Amino acid sequence: MAKKSKIAKLKRQQETVAKYAEIRQELKNNGDYVGLSKLPRNASPTRLHNRDELDGRPHAYMRKFGMSRLNFRKLAHAGKIPGVKKASW
Structure with a gap:
């Protein structure tokens, strides 16, 4: 059994990824990498485990x-x- 804090952290990260998914896609399509870098780190789906x-x-x-x-x-x-x-x- 994993620590409750690790499970809660994963849940928070998944919510953050879902929240910023449309914004990330828009910024990527426009090539606005400066705007993309200003988003929270946990908004990136590659940070999920x-x-x-x-x-x-x-x-x-x-x-x-x-x-x-x-x-x-x-x-x-x-x-x-x-x-x-x-x-x-």
Whole structure:
């Protein structure tokens, strides 16, 4: 389980990115890089770091499922993820 502050920080960053998305796109299309540099740093989507939606783990993130490999494995074995089953051959 990640610290609550890290999870809250990610949420704040996602809100900031969404807030400035249209403005960033406009400035980029106009080539106004000076105006772009005056926006907040956290308005850039490249500063986001993917975290597990269940417990906030930052490593081993599986983008397709939105969770870490540990939670994926636990839920897959329990049959809670549709379309995923344990391989056997």
